[in-house]
Amino acid sequence: MDALQALVANIQGLSSAGDISHLHVVLKQAPDSLYAESTRLLPVLDQLDPSKHSLGYLYILEACSSGSISKEQGSALVLPIATFINSCDTEQIRLAPDKFLSVCKRFKDQVTVLEEPLRGVAPMLTAIRKIQTSSEHLTSLHPEFLLLCLLSKCYKAGLSILGDDIFEVDQPRDLFLYCYYGGMICIGQKRFQKALELLHNVVTAPMTVINAIAVEAYKKYILASLIHHGQFSTSLPKYTSSVAQRNLKNFCQPYIELANSYSTGKIEELETCVQKYKEKFENDNNLGLVKQVISSMYKRNIQRLTQTYLTLSLQDIANSVQLNSAKEAEMHVLQMIQDGEIFATINQKDGMVRFLEDPEQYKTCQMIEHIDSSIQRIMALSRKLTAMDENISSDALFLGKVGRERQRFDFDDFDTVPQKFNI
Amino acid sequence: MEGDDETSGPMIDDEIYANGVGGDDEKRSRPIISSEQLDVEAYASLYSGRTKIMRLIFIANKSKSNHAMELEALRMAYDEIKKGENTQLFRDVVQMIGGRLGPDYAMDLAWCEMVDRRADQKKEKLENELNAYRTNLIKESIRMGYNDFGDFYYAHGQLGDAFKNYVRTRDYCTTAKHIVHMCMSSILVSIEMSQFAHVSSYVSKAEQSPEALDPVTVAKLRCAAGLAHLEAKKYKLAARKFLETGHELGNHYNEVIAPQDVATYGGLCALASFDRMELKNKVIDNLNFRNFLELVPEVRELINDFYSSHYASCLDYLGNLKANLLLDIHLHDHLETLYGQIRHKALIQYTHPFVSVDLHMMASAFKTDVSGLEKELEALITDNQVQARIDSHNKILYARHADQRNATFQRVLQTGDEFDRDVKSMLLRVNLIKHEYNLKGSRKP
Numbered sequence: 001m002d003a004l005q006a007l008v009a010n011i012q013g014l015s016s017a018g019d020i021s022h023l024h025v026v027l028k029q030a031p032d033s034l035y036a037e038s039t040r041l042l043p044v045l046d047q048l049d050p051s052k053h054s055l056g057y058l059y060i061l062e063a064c065s066s067g068s069i070s071k072e073q074g075s076a077l078v079l080p081i082a083t084f085i086n087s088c089d090t091e092q093i094r095l096a097p098d099k100f101l102s103v104c105k106r107f108k109d110q111v112t113v114l115e116e117p118l119r120g121v122a123p124m125l126t127a128i129r130k131i132q133t134s135s136e137h138l139t140s141l142h143p144e145f146l147l148l149c150l151l152s153k154c155y156k157a158g159l160s161i162l163g164d165d166i167f168e169v170d171q172p173r174d175l176f177l178y179c180y181y182g183g184m185i186c187i188g189q190k191r192f193q194k195a196l197e198l199l200h201n202v203v204t205a206p207m208t209v210i211n212a213i214a215v216e217a218y219k220k221y222i223l224a225s226l227i228h229h230g231q232f233s234t235s236l237p238k239y240t241s242s243v244a245q246r247n248l249k250n251f252c253q254p255y256i257e258l259a260n261s262y263s264t265g266k267i268e269e270l271e272t273c274v275q276k277y278k279e280k281f282e283n284d285n286n287l288g289l290v291k292q293v294i295s296s297m298y299k300r301n302i303q304r305l306t307q308t309y310l311t312l313s314l315q316d317i318a319n320s321v322q323l324n325s326a327k328e329a330e331m332h333v334l335q336m337i338q339d340g341e342i343f344a345t346i347n348q349k350d351g352m353v354r355f356l357e358d359p360e361q362y363k364t365c366q367m368i369e370h371i372d373s374s375i376q377r378i379m380a381l382s383r384k385l386t387a388m389d390e391n392i393s394s395d396a397l398f399l400g401k402v403g404r405e406r407q408r409f410d411f412d413d414f415d416t417v418p419q420k421f422n423i
Numbered sequence: 424m425e426g427d428d429e430t431s432g433p434m435i436d437d438e439i440y441a442n443g444v445g446g447d448d449e450k451r452s453r454p455i456i457s458s459e460q461l462d463v464e465a466y467a468s469l470y471s472g473r474t475k476i477m478r479l480i481f482i483a484n485k486s487k488s489n490h491a492m493e494l495e496a497l498r499m500a501y502d503e504i505k506k507g508e509n510t511q512l513f514r515d516v517v518q519m520i521g522g523r524l525g526p527d528y529a530m531d532l533a534w535c536e537m538v539d540r541r542a543d544q545k546k547e548k549l550e551n552e553l554n555a556y557r558t559n560l561i562k563e564s565i566r567m568g569y570n571d572f573g574d575f576y577y578a579h580g581q582l583g584d585a586f587k588n589y590v591r592t593r594d595y596c597t598t599a600k601h602i603v604h605m606c607m608s609s610i611l612v613s614i615e616m617s618q619f620a621h622v623s624s625y626v627s628k629a630e631q632s633p634e635a636l637d638p639v640t641v642a643k644l645r646c647a648a649g650l651a652h653l654e655a656k657k658y659k660l661a662a663r664k665f666l667e668t669g670h671e672l673g674n675h676y677n678e679v680i681a682p683q684d685v686a687t688y689g690g691l692c693a694l695a696s697f698d699r700m701e702l703k704n705k706v707i708d709n710l711n712f713r714n715f716l717e718l719v720p721e722v723r724e725l726i727n728d729f730y731s732s733h734y735a736s737c738l739d740y741l742g743n744l745k746a747n748l749l750l751d752i753h754l755h756d757h758l759e760t761l762y763g764q765i766r767h768k769a770l771i772q773y774t775h776p777f778v779s780v781d782l783h784m785m786a787s788a789f790k791t792d793v794s795g796l797e798k799e800l801e802a803l804i805t806d807n808q809v810q811a812r813i814d815s816h817n818k819i820l821y822a823r824h825a826d827q828r829n830a831t832f833q834r835v836l837q838t839g840d841e842f843d844r845d846v847k848s849m850l851l852r853v854n855l856i857k858h859e860y861n862l863k864g865s866r867k868p
Contacts, residue, residue, distance in 0.1 A: 165847055166851065167847075167850050167851060167854055168854060169851070169854055169855055169858055170858075172855055172858070172859065175851075175855065197844055197848070200848065201848050201851060204848065204852070205851075205852060205855060206852055206855050206856050206859065239849075239852065304805065307804065307805070307812070308800075308801050308804045308805060308812060308813060309801075309812055309813045309814070309815050310812045310813060310814040310815075310821060311814045311815050311816035311817070312813075312815045312816075313815065313816070316815060350816075352816050354816075355812075358829070360829070361829065362828070362829060362832040367832075370836075371832075371835075371836065374836065374839045374840075374843075375839075377843065378839055378842060378843060381842075381843060381846050381847070382846075384850065385846060385850065388850060388853065392853070392857070395857075
């Protein structure tokens, strides 16, 4: 009976006895050499039940997947890991979160190498739900999961975790990636408001050095802001870190110029600007978004017409927003009516568009419910804010820092006597 | 004033349709004056001194296409300069004439030399005098000496030096009168130099004088301040200053401005910047300003037309005046802006009382076509100056009344969302900072 068999027996015995904490100690104390024999480890897994012996299974699985493994070995691992994630016991794996995270990351790497990201989406979502302590907790699996969603174009699956409000963060880098990928997913789903929110978080997050994620996020932020709001203000809010305020614009010059040419409201200027930097946008993989920016300008101009006109012929619309034909204008207007961006009716007989006012009267029950839920939400939020404030003002580290600063200040205050008089 | 304040009463029934289109027949039949070419001689006779020459030269420069007028202006400028001592200006004008006016208006080198020689002598004499005064330390004499120097430089066209010398007299002023004199001289030179920042500062200095100023001086100061505001594009303030100008001004300030100009500048600025109420109270019912308006009946008429909503005739007057006003040395730069503002005002005022307006009728009231009018209105609506929407199919403009209730709901929901978003991202940032700090704290010890 070698050491490995003893370990397996231990796992089986202690797991069924329910003495998980003892098992954890045993597993941790097992010699590293045991875990090094990765070739012998894989068959051992068959002797264990992932739902009952989760912790032991996890340790062995981690040992199998760590280190360099070939593509074939990797593909052999994908299935057991997926089953393990689906059936493992939450309490047991939470004892060794690091191991679990590293297994999941290897899993994600493997499905990416195999170019089958779709296989990873569902297990990763389960993994996130199992490892996170609350829905406000951002684990390092979040960005990995979103990346898989992006790669497999499963945007809907991604949205399901983007709906949670995140407050607790372990690693700033996770947050940056989470928000950046999340922003891309929301853009893919045309949820520009949410995308802007996420990208905004990246751009304004506290940082001491500028990072590539923030720069890329800022580029997308500019484009999404143009598409959604039709404008972009280059000034960042004052809580943005000073590094970001100083440097971001320099990295995104073509985008700033694009925003400037957008603000002129002239389609030709925008198009010359796009042509000028086409290569740059293409290299950044943002050309598609830039094209959306152009088409949003048509929309913006049509929307402006609704403020001014009650009726307008399609030909006039085409002329004033510089579309080629009345037919094209009709398509635009139709699309916008469908998307609820304008309220209008088209009279095809004489080619007239009649713009209407927003029919929302704020009188329906749904609206009242909506308002009520908004109030509740904001009340909850404000409670949270108060709690956070109390929490911080009683935080030992915070008080220590504040106290230290005051002391130093006082010291400076009294230290006005020149040194030589002291001697 | 021909009872324009009563127009609203009896005319209202039959005037709604004809609003501004026909006006009353009496007005239509009156010939519109001064549409013909500017009478340079009559114009020049309003001014004296350096400004007369400068205005003539300005007209000559502006009317290059009209040779008769250009040469006429240059001829008069030539004659005028000959009376003075400014040889530099003389050379310039002779060059501009370029022999087109025959031998009588050619270069007169003998005259130049004579004037220059005399000037040198005079300068030497003034210098000697000033030095003598300075050694004797008699304040009043030193002041006079500097003042003479200022006058001398002004006459010879060295405006910068003139200004310096006038300002220097300030240290030797002993009475309030002297200070006012110094200010007036500085203002005059500053206006010639187009240094309007100086103008306003010296105007306020003069107005702070402890002694009561005589009405003529007050009127002069108002004009100068008005000009300064006009140049600074503060049309409303300019209008106020011109309107406050007392009729005592008469021809006393024609080295700078003629009373006719006060009426024109004041009238146009007021039209462009005042609302209806102010226009009535401060311009039409202003007895004092009426004296000025009588001098330029066109401006009086156009203000009355504007107030009684005869826009077509008002715009007619404006159009006719335009060519001549463009030849005005002070107004030409601002004319387009003022005209634009007046037109916008008229459009806004026209639409204001109606729930719906027929664009055809409105277009004919403004002597324009419907599509042009639509464009103008579109710009105004986009600027939120006219609350209305255009029915381009039936060519009708409908007033739009903002629904306060809906707007409030919309705003509340939007504000709530913004708050929600901001607080969330703030909490997130706080957590990040806290995390980072904890990390640092755990690393350090």
